Amino acid sequence: MKSKNREIKRTLLPYFSFLITICLAGMVFAQEEKTLEELLNTKISTAIKYDQTIFDAPASVTIITSEDIERYGYRTLDEVFKNISGFYVSSDRTYAYLGSRGFSRPTDYNNRVLLLINGHSLNEMISGSMPLETELAINFDMVDRIEIVRGPSSALYGTSAMFVVINIVTKAGNRVDGFHLFSETGSYGRLRGSATFGKELDNGMDISISGLWTDIKGENLYYEEYDDPSTNYGIAKGVDYDKNYGVLAKITYGDFSLQGIVTSRKKGIPTGAWEVNFNDPAAKTIDKHKFIELKFDHKLAADKNIVLRGYLDQYGCDETYPYEIDWLEISSNDWLGGEFKFQWDLKSNNRLIVGAESQYHFRAKYKAWDEEAVYFDGNFPFYIFSLYVQDEYQIKKNLSLTFGIRRDEYSTVGSSTAPRAAVIYHPFQSSAFKLLYGEAFRAPNIFEVHYEDEEAGYRPNLNLKPEKIKTMELIWEQQVSDQIFGFISLHNYEMRDLIDWVVDPEDDFLQYQNIGKVKAWGLELGFNARLKNGLWGYTSYSFQNATDSELKENLTNSPKHLLKAGLSFPVFNHFYASAQFLYETERITVYGTSTDPFLLSNMHFSSKNLFDHIKVSLSIKNLFNTKYKFPGGYEHIQDAIIQVGRNFIVKVKYTF
Numbered sequence: 001m002k003s004k005n006r007e008i009k010r011t012l013l014p015y016f017s018f019l020i021t022i023c024l025a026g027m028v029f030a031q032e033e034k035t036l037e038e039l040l041n042t043k044i045s046t047a048i049k050y051d052q053t054i055f056d057a058p059a060s061v062t063i064i065t066s067e068d069i070e071r072y073g074y075r076t077l078d079e080v081f082k083n084i085s086g087f088y089v090s091s092d093r094t095y096a097y098l099g100s101r102g103f104s105r106p107t108d109y110n111n112r113v114l115l116l117i118n119g120h121s122l123n124e125m126i127s128g129s130m131p132l133e134t135e136l137a138i139n140f141d142m143v144d145r146i147e148i149v150r151g152p153s154s155a156l157y158g159t160s161a162m163f164v165v166i167n168i169v170t171k172a173g174n175r176v177d178g179f180h181l182f183s184e185t186g187s188y189g190r191l192r193g194s195a196t197f198g199k200e201l202d203n204g205m206d207i208s209i210s211g212l213w214t215d216i217k218g219e220n221l222y223y224e225e226y227d228d229p230s231t232n233y234g235i236a237k238g239v240d241y242d243k244n245y246g247v248l249a250k251i252t253y254g255d256f257s258l259q260g261i262v263t264s265r266k267k268g269i270p271t272g273a274w275e276v277n278f279n280d281p282a283a284k285t286i287d288k289h290k291f292i293e294l295k296f297d298h299k300l301a302a303d304k305n306i307v308l309r310g311y312l313d314q315y316g317c318d319e320t321y322p323y324e325i326d327w328l329e330i331s332s333n334d335w336l337g338g339e340f341k342f343q344w345d346l347k348s349n350n351r352l353i354v355g356a357e358s359q360y361h362f363r364a365k366y367k368a369w370d371e372e373a374v375y376f377d378g379n380f381p382f383y384i385f386s387l388y389v390q391d392e393y394q395i396k397k398n399l400s401l402t403f404g405i406r407r408d409e410y411s412t413v414g415s416s417t418a419p420r421a422a423v424i425y426h427p428f429q430s431s432a433f434k435l436l437y438g439e440a441f442r443a444p445n446i447f448e449v450h451y452e453d454e455e456a457g458y459r460p461n462l463n464l465k466p467e468k469i470k471t472m473e474l475i476w477e478q479q480v481s482d483q484i485f486g487f488i489s490l491h492n493y494e495m496r497d498l499i500d501w502v503v504d505p506e507d508d509f510l511q512y513q514n515i516g517k518v519k520a521w522g523l524e525l526g527f528n529a530r531l532k533n534g535l536w537g538y539t540s541y542s543f544q545n546a547t548d549s550e551l552k553e554n555l556t557n558s559p560k561h562l563l564k565a566g567l568s569f570p571v572f573n574h575f576y577a578s579a580q581f582l583y584e585t586e587r588i589t590v591y592g593t594s595t596d597p598f599l600l601s602n603m604h605f606s607s608k609n610l611f612d613h614i615k616v617s618l619s620i621k622n623l624f625n626t627k628y629k630f631p632g633g634y635e636h637i638q639d640a641i642i643q644v645g646r647n648f649i650v651k652v653k654y655t656f
Contacts, residue, residue, distance in 0.1 A: 036479075036482065036483050036484070036485055036528065036529070036530040039063060039065065039485075039530070040053060040054050040055065040479060040485060041053055042054070042063055042065075042145070044057065044061060044063065044145075044147045044167075045119070045147075045167075046061075046116070046119075046147040046149045046165055046167040047059045047061055047147075047149045047153075047165075048156070048353075048390065048392070048402070049156055049341065049353060049355075049390070050305075050343060050351070050353065054477070055426065055432040055477060056400070056424065056432075057149070058392075058402045058420075058422030058424060058434065058436060059149045059150060059151055059153070059422075059434075059436065060149075060150040060151060060434075060436075060473065060475050060487070060489050060524075061147065061148065061149050061150070062084055062085070062148040062150075063145055063146070063147055063148070064080055064084075064145060064146040064148070065144075065145050066143060066144055066145065066171070069140050069141075069143055070141075070606060071536065071568045071576050071578050071604070071606065072566065072568065072578050072580060072602075072604055073578070073602075073604035073606065073617060073619040073649075074140055075140055075649075076096075076132070076133050076134060076136070076140075077098075077115075077131075077132050077133070077136060077146075077166070077168075078091070078096040078098070078132050078133050080146060081098055081132075082564075082582055082600075083538075083564055083566060083580055083582065084148060084540075084564075085524050085525075085526045085540030085541075085542055085562075085564060086100060086101055086150065086489075086522075086524045086540075086542045086544070086562070087099065087100055087164075088104070088559055088562060088584060089132075090104060090557060090630040090631065091133070091630055091641065091643060092107070092271060092273065092630070092632050092633065092636065092641050093221070093240060093269075093270050093271050093641055094267055094268075094269050094270075094271070094273065094285060095109065095132070095133065095135070095267075096132045096133035097109075097110060097132070098110050098113050098130075098132055098164075099557065099558070100113070100150070100163035100164050101150075101163065101491060101493070101520060101522050101542075101544050101546070102520050102522060102544030102545065102546030102555060102558045102559075102560075103163065103495075103518065103520065103546055103555065103558065104557050104558065105500075105557070106556065106557055106590055106631060106632065106633035106634065107633035107634075107635060109127050109128065109129035109130070110128075110129060110130035110131075110132055111123070111127060111128025111129060111130065111160060111442060111445065112128075112160060112162040112163055112442055112467075113130050113160065113162070113163055113164050113165075113166070114130070114153070114157055114160045114161040114164070114165045114166070115130045115131065115132075115136075115166050115168075116165065116166065116167040116168065117138075117167075117168045117170070117248075117259075117261065118167075118168070118169060118170060118250065118259055119167060120259070120291060120293050120311060121157070122136070122289060122291075123159075123160050124289075124313075124315035124331075124333045125333050125335070125361055125364060125445055125446060126315070126317070126331040126332075126333050126364065126365075126366060126445060126446045126447055127331065127445050127446075127447050128159075128160055128442065128445045129317075130160070131263075131287065131289065134214065134242055134244045134265055134267075135244070135263070135265040135267075135287040135289075136246075136263060136289075137212050137214065137244040137245055137246030137263040137264065137265055138168075138210070138212060138246050138248050138261070138263065139194040139196060139210045139211075139212045139246075139248070141180065141182065141194065141196060141210070141653070142170050142171055142176070142196060142208065142210045142248060143168055143169070143170060143171070144169045144170060144171045144172075144175065145169050146166065146167070146168050146169070147166070147167040147169065148164060148165075148166055149164065149165045149166075149167075150163070150164050150489075151163070151164070151436060151438055151471055151473060151491075152418070152420065152438035152439055152440030152469055152470075152471050153165045153420075153438070153440065154406060154408075154416070154418035154438075154439065154440035154441050155388065155390070155404040155405055155406045155418045155419055155420040155438065155439070155440075156388060156390065156404060156406060157406075158357070158384070158386055158406060158408045158418075159408065159416075159441060159442055159443040159466070160442050161440055162440040162441070162442055162467070162469050162495075163469075170208065170248065170250060171198065171208060172198070172200070172206050172208060172250075172252065173197075173198035173199045173200050173206040173207045173208040173250075173252075174198070174199070174200035174206055175198065176196060176197070176198020176199070176208050177198060177199065177200075178197075178198065178199070178655055178656055179195075179196070179197050179655070179656040180194075180195070180196040180197075180653060180654070180655050180656070181193075181194070181195050181196075181653070181654045181656075182194050182651055182652060182653035182654070183651070183652055184649055184650065184651045184652075185649075185650055186619075186647060186648050186649035186650060187646075187647035187648055187649070188216055188217055188218050188219050188240075188647060189215075189216060189217025189218070190214075190215075190216045190217075190649065191214070191215045191216075192212070192213065192214040192215070192216075193212075193213050194210060194211060194212045194213070195210070195211050196208075196209070196210040196211075197209050197210075203253075204253065204254065205251065205252070205253040206250075206251070206252040206253070207249075207250075207251050208249065208250050208251075209247070209248070209249040209250075210247070210248050210249075211245070211246070211247045211248075212244075212245060212246045212247075213244075213245045214242065214243065214244045214245070215241075215242075215243050216241060216242040216243075217238070217240075217241055218238070218239070218240025218241045218242060218268065218270070219240050219270075219644070219645075220235060220236065220237045220238070220240075221235070221236045221240060221270050221271075221642065222234050222235050222236075222642075223236065223271065223272070223278075223638055223642070225637050225638050226272060226278050226279075226637075231272075231278040231279065232278065232279045235279070236270040236271070236272075236278065236279050237279060238281060239268040239269070239270045239279060239280070239281050239283065240268055240270040241266075241267070241268045242265065242266075242267050242268070243265070243266045243267075244263070244264060244265035244266070245263070245264055246261065246262060246263035246264070247261065247262045247263075248260075248261045249261075255296055255297055255298045256294070256295070256296055257294075257295045257297070258292070258293070258294050258295075259292070259293050259295075260290075260291060260292040260293070261289065261290065261291055262288075262289075262290050263287075263288065263289045263290075264286065264287070264288045264289075265286070265287050265288075266284055266285075266286045267284060267285050267286075267287075268281065268283065268284050269283040269284060269285065269321075271632070271636055271638065271641060272636070272637065273632075273633075273635045273636050274321055274635045275323075275637075276321045276322050276323060277322045277323060280322040282320055282322040282326060283320060283321060283322055284319070284320050285317065285318070285319045285320075286316075286317065286318040286319075287315075287316075287317050288314070288315065288316045288317070289313075289314075289315055290313065290314040290315075291311055291312065291313040291314070292311065292312055293309055293310070293311035293312075294309065294310055294311070295307065295308070295309040296308045296309070303344065303345035303346075304342070304343065304344050304345070305342075305343040306340075306341070306342055306343075307339070307340070307341040307342075307343075308338075308339070308340055308341075309338065309339050310336075310337070310338040311336070311337050311338070312334075312335075312336055312337075313333075313334065313335050313337070314333070314334045315331070315332070315333045315334075316330070316331065316332050316333075317329075317330070317331040317332075318330055325370050325371050325372065326370060326371070327368070327369075327370050328368070328369055328370060329366070329367065329368045330365070330366070330367045331365070331366050331447075332363055332364075332365040332366075333361060333363060333364050333365075333446075334361070334362060334363040335359050335360060335361040335362065335363075336359070336360050336362065337357065337358060337359040337360070338357070338358055339355060339356070339357040339358075340355060340356050340357075341353065341354075341355040342354050342355065349393065349394035349395075350391070350392070350393050350394070351391070351392045352389070352390070352391050353388075353389065353390045353391075353404075354387075354388070354389045355387070355388050355389075356385075356386065356387050356388075357384075357385075357386045357388075358383070358384065358385050358386070359383065359384045360381075360383045361381055361382050361383065361384075362381050363379060363381065364379060364380045364381055364382060364446045365378065365379040365380075366378060366446060366447060366450070366451065368453070375453050375455065375456070376451060376452060376453055378450055380412070380446055380449075380450055382410065382411045382412045383410075383411045384408060384409065384410055384411075385408075385409045386406060386407065386408045386409070387406065387407050388404065388405065388406035388407070389404065389405060389406075390402065390403070390404035390405075391403055391404070398425060398426040398427070399423075399424070399425050399426075400423075400424045401421075401422070401423055401424075402420075402421065402422040402424070403419070403420070403421045403422075404419065404420050404421075405417065405418065405419040405420075406418050408441075408443075410443055412449065413443050413444050413449065413464060413465070413466060414465070414466075416441040416443065416466045416468070418438075418439045418440055418441055419438075419439055420436070420437060420438035420439065421436075421437045421438075422434060422435065422436045422437075423435045430478065430479035430480075431476070431477070431478050431479070432475070432476070432477040432478075433474075433475070433476055434473070434474070434475040434476075434477070435473075435474055436471070436472070436473040436474075436475070437470075437471070437472055437473075438470075438471050439468065439469065439470050439471075440468070440469050440471075441466040441467060441468045441469070442466060442467040442499075443466045444464040444465070444466065444467075444499055444512070448461070448464060448499055448512040449461060449462060449464050449512070450462075457507075457508060457509050457510055458509070458510050458511070459504070459509045459510065459511040460511070461511050461512050461513060464499060464512060464513070464514060465497050465514050466497065467495065467496075467497050467498050467499055467514070468495070468496055468497055469493055469494070469495045469496075470493060470494050471491060471492070471493040472491065472492045472493070473489060473490065473491040473492075474489070474490045474491075475487065475488070475489045475490075476488050476489075480527075483529055483530055483531050483532065484527060484528070484529045485527070485528045485529075486525070486526065486527045486528075487524075487525065487526055488523070488524070488525040489523070489524040489525070490521075490522075490523055491521065491522055491523075491524075492520070492521040492522075493518075493519075493520050493521075494517075494518070494519050494520075494549075495516070495517065495518040495519075496516075496517050497514035497516075497517075498514065498515065498516025498517065498518065499512050499513070499514060499516070500512065500513070500515055500516050502515055516548065516550070517548070517549045517550050518546060518547065518548060518549060518555065519546075519547055519549045520544065520545060520546035520547065520555075521545055522542065522543055522544040522545060522546075523541075523542070523543045524540065524541070524542045524543075525540065525541055526538065526539060526540030526541070526564075527539055527540075533569075533570075534569060534570040534576075535567070535568070535569045535570075536566075536567070536568040536569070537565070537566060537567045537568070538564075538565065538566050539564065539565040539566075540562075540563075540564045540565075541561075541562070541563055541564075542561070542562040543560060543561055544558065544559070544560060544562075545560060546558050554588060555588070556587070556588045556589060556590050556631060557587050557588070557589070557590075557630075557631045558587060558588070559584040559585045559586065559587050560585050561583075561584065561585045562582075562583070562584050562585075563581075563582070563583040563584075564580075564581065564582050564583075565580070565581045566578065566579065566580040566581070567579050567580075571605075574607055574608050574610065575605060575606065575607050575608070576604075576605070576606050576607075576608075577603070577604075577605050578603070578604040578605075578606075579601065579602070579603055579604075580601070580602045580604075581599065581600070581601050581602075582599070582600045583597070583598070583599045583600075584597065584598065585597045587630070587631050588631070589631040589632070589639040589640055590631065590632070590633060590634055590639070591639040593639045593640070595628070595629050595630065595631060595640050596628065596629070598626055598628035599626065600622055600626055600628070601622070601623040601624055601626075602619070602620065602621050602622070602623060603619070603620045603623050604617065604618070604619045604620075605617060605618045605619075606618075609655070613654055613655050613656070614652065614653070614654055614655075615652075615653040615655075616650075616651065616652050616653070617649075617650070617651045617653075618648065618649070618650055618651075619648065619649040619651075620646070620647075620648050621644065621646065621647050621648070621649075622644060622645055622646045622647065623646065624646070625645050625646040626645075627642070627645070628642075628643050629641055629642050629643060630643060
């Protein structure tokens with residue numbers, strides 16, 4: 001054990017040296033660059049449903065800009081969150097999962113996180129899932145910024161907004177301004193291409209549309225738990241494939257905007273999850289998302305604004321699990337919705353928002369069958385009606401109070417009320433102290449409430465209640481100079497009525513019940529520097545202590561310490577070189593074992609416009625080929641799942 005600790009310390013020495021270098025570089029070179037100041041003054045709407053800066057938002061907020069995406073080579077949301085303070089990512093080689101402040105339950109499909117695209121929610125209601133990896137098949141070249149709002153936000157958004165709300169804001173056509181093509185190739189038979197068009201027409205209509213296609217053959221993987229001649233000696237060959245495509249479009253004209261998305265991903269299951277035939281290419285899952293939304297945003301007067309929007313969403317998931325015969329599952333969720341929001345500046349220092357939202361889920365269907373029998377087949381339509389109100393009062397020029405509350409009525413699982421409050425004090429123009437309190441909930445999903453299979457021993461529970469969380473947070477944000485921004489956050493939360501499997505000791509039947517309770521506290525701190533010579537850097541540290549308050553045990557899949565850093569700098573006037581580092585401590589698995597701590601390093605090289613039309617980039621992920629694992633779920637016989645080794649991606653982009 002002592003030798004292992006010494007090895008970890010030696011591994012971390014370069015990391016700490018890197019952190020110190022960034023901080024010293026920031027202090028030495030920061031003088032006149034305005035890039036960071038522009039970032040801090042960026043108007044975001046996710047935190048409070050109208051435009052505010054980071055300093056004024058009643059939450060801890062991070063903005064990832066299109067420049068960040070280009071410099072660091074982000075292609076999916078999970079790649080972004082691996083480098084954001086307070087978050088961590090898991091993968092079971094089929095889906096990626098997002099953890100926040102020490103909480104990430106195995107195989108929860110991200111149902112305690114809310115994802116928006118231009119303010120439109122992508123979470124479905126069969127399992128509450130949120131796409132985090134390639135199942136969200138959009139071209140990140142089309143992303144203007146990603147707004148990340150930590151903490152409970154059900155007071156504005158309702159269910160699932162327990163730990164974070166993520167809003168992907170896409171570029172307007174006038175920012176795309178032309179026709180773009182790119183192609184990629186890389187490790188594991190990677191092929192990827194995209195076509196994008198954007199333009200603002202003479203009549204003021206703004207159009208943007210982008211299509212993406214990906215085909216990845218995947219790795220051949222070895223799992224010692226399957227090392228037997230009957231299971232190909234533990235080698236999963238050709239079953240880690242990932243094929244996806246997507247189209248994203250938006251049209252804006254005057255007060256009206258129309259947006260939509262179509263995405264699809266087919267992913268192989270290489271781990272033998274759910275005890276399927278190991279190394280069988282028939283084991284797969286197909287996820288599809290579609291929506292279309294029409295929005296009207298009109299200023300009635302200087303002090304009044306109205307927003308109306310209506311939308312239609314479709315989600316589908318087809319799964320194949322090969323045993324002696326194939327077990328098939330289909331999830332299908334289709335819904336109509338609408339929202340009304342009225343903003344009224346009662347006085348120059350008092351802004352009121354009232355709103356109402358309604359959804360009718362006319363198809364909430366789950367079916368499981370094989371060629372011999374249908375084991376479950378049910379459609380459970382339901383509706384939701386919500387009212388919310390929020391008031392921001394500027395007590396003094398440098399002191400504000402925000403209070404909001406939302407009531408959600410479900411036709412199936414009753415109602416939930418979620419309040420929140422914030423006090424924000426600016427002792428100086430470059431400082432913000434925030435005291436935040438918030439509550440949030442997650443309504444039980446269709447699978448948890450209704451799934452029944454007498455032969456397999458599953459029982460429904462029509463009396464499930466929503467999960468709930470209460471959070472307190474104290475934040476200090478400080479602009480150290482025109483080029484350096486720092487923050488520190490202390491948070492504490494309590495979750496109750498967590499929904500989890502319970503085995504009835506009388507008949508061994510499984511049923512979802514409200515049994516869990518979690519208490520947690522933590523610390524986050526970080527710095528972001530954007531210097532006058534083009535040098536960018538960030539560093540953060542997070543401590544998170546989350547425990548099951550009934551079992552008096554640390555939560556599974558919850559690393560206590562996270563260290564992250566990144567550096568990006570110009571090379572030869574035409575290129576950028578970027579490096580990112582991530583260190584995390586061990587996580588406890590569902591089988592009581594622990595993963596090893598690890599340090600990951602990524603490199604990315606990108607060009608500016610060459611010959612006015614071409615950009616090229618090279619990404620090297622897991623530069624030192626670190627062997628590391630993430631905890632799996634109860635569906636795996638492996639306690640932890642091996643992750644991707646060193647790999648590279650080459651991209652060429654051409655602009656017409």
